[in-house]
Amino acid sequence: MTRIDDVARLAGVSTATVSRALRGLPTVSAATRRRVLAAAEQLQYAVSPSASRLAGGRTGTVAVIVPRITRWFFSTVVEAVEEFLHQSGYDLLLHNLGGREQTRQRVLRTANLHKRVDAMMLVATPLRPADRAALAALDLPGVTVSSGTDVPGWPCVRIDDVAAARAATRHLLDLGHRRIAHISGDPDDELAFTAHLDRRRGYRAELRAAGLPADPSLDVESTFSIDGGHRAAAELLARGEPPTAIFAACDEMAMGALTALRDAGLRVPQDVSVIGIDDHDLSGVLGLSTVAQPAAEQGLLAARLLLDPLGGRDLAAYAAAPRPRGDADPARPAAAAPVILPTRLVVRESTAPPRAD
Amino acid sequence: MTRIDDVARLAGVSTATVSRALRGLPTVSAATRRRVLAAAEQLQYAVSPSASRLAGGRTGTVAVIVPRITRWFFSTVVEAVEEFLHQSGYDLLLHNLGGREQTRQRVLRTANLHKRVDAMMLVATPLRPADRAALAALDLPGVTVSSGTDVPGWPCVRIDDVAAARAATRHLLDLGHRRIAHISGDPDDELAFTAHLDRRRGYRAELRAAGLPADPSLDVESTFSIDGGHRAAAELLARGEPPTAIFAACDEMAMGALTALRDAGLRVPQDVSVIGIDDHDLSGVLGLSTVAQPAAEQGLLAARLLLDPLGGRDLAAYAAAPRPRGDADPARPAAAAPVILPTRLVVRESTAPPRAD
């Protein structure tokens, strides 16, 4: 395997100069750089990441932590993040929590990320006190996406879940619905999202604003999944007089509700209207009305905010002063101002006025 | 930051012993190990991966390369692989090709994986000659999943695509269909899968076995996506007399076909039956008949086959002899025998006998 010495010898310079030239540092003459690049090319030289990391202290790697990569929102976020990270010269270390407490602790509480990544992105993973302490001890830059809990010093990208839920509910109200059910997330769900809490808050607020009383029999909790939506809708129907409309906290739950309604012999939207939040890839296929949220954009923006202070593999990165450690870091955006991306009502075939009977 | 020296000092042993004790090597007395572990615990010591990799030559990392993480099959494979890798003490470096040729070359042809991972998993990514040469030069152990092309020396996990397609086609034949269309992948698709080639072969073979002539007007190509399925079905309908049944090469394409049929005012299955291959998460919701393939199982099995000769973070791993390099590696399963996992016909509401007219 060719090492940096081989390149140095062939180019007739020191290893220090090879190192600088290859990384594009500005303190190398054009002629020298050219010779070094040619030598490296000729020898098919590739730097050893381990050696580079040990000597330089940077890992060139970012950890991305998601609850479940198989869900629409998370795979979409990861796809956008992956592209940007690799373009910026960073590797992506993937952690899929999968709702397993053991995994959660392995990732968040042990030093598993320690000295292994330069930064981390936490997607929709609320933190417990012990998690916070562990992350603080790691002293890594990070960013959260769609998070229920902010981390001091980390930027945060999200949507306004309350507003999205209000928009969905208002759409149903505008169509003339008054018996509007809500399928929300289960607070004990192993995946532990919290977005559904805000969404339920928005649902209730919008009903209140319309002068409608809260009806607990129309407000069910279930897991954040197709199955969860199915179960919740079935339960709603079992409770007696069915609602004329269902607002599910996410499209996957709404899809489960569609099946449950079909199984019960009810037509959508003639008998019951259904709306979700997300604009899942398949919502169009299903004709599901929804409040669209920009998943890829949230991931991309978060990745940008994360790498911005770190710098990529360009001149600026190496010219920049090392990131100051500790609490007062002016380069890091303040945690106080989460970036809120807009949502948008998408009306399809699953919502219509209630039957006039 | 505590280093191995600190632990050695506290435990009253050499750094070599700390290193051995922490990794569970058998050549450490129980008493010494206990003392070292206690010291490490007390100091909250975590080994530096960069240093360990540089000195030891192992990276403890596996690269997983998928065409598009947002697609059902790939996210399902990755989820299963991620869990197994992390349980085995390996990190997962994710590469999402995304159909971009530039990305493909960056991952496959440059030394981007060089000295960065111990092994790689290639999912549904057929190789061009230049790719093969680059991978051979890397001399890394690897495994392919659902691959169109085998890599010498790498195990391979897949389904029998021909048989799956025959089963889907036979189901339609058994229902009495004779005008059976097929929506296949586009050979020029940027994602460059090749499974659809085998699936079309199976479709044609089954028709032939039933004594039906090949009808080119019923055989369309499109991209491997919901949109692709939609476009292909629309094209089929535009060609004149519609088929009584459509077999799509994957469920996502079948879903697109469902939409196109609905848009054209045709009912499924009364007017047209539809079947796919996969058993996508949402196929149940859509009532889509399909030939189910075990995605998670393929990923898990591939991960096992990959790590088996590498060894995990257990005693056996370190006791094992170093992997011999070069062509004759008895520890690696022969490429000649791909592991074929079974598929299963799942009949739902989207398939029925043709109208009797």
Next chain:
DNA sequence: CTGAAAGCGCTTACAG
């Protein structure tokens, strides 16, 4: 703009 030398923090023969 360039080089000599120290150092990053481990693991691994080798010797005992």
Next chain:
DNA sequence: CTGAAAGCGCTTACAG
């Protein structure tokens, strides 16, 4: 079973 020492292959002050 354990330790002293070399070495993994880079980057980074420091000096010029």
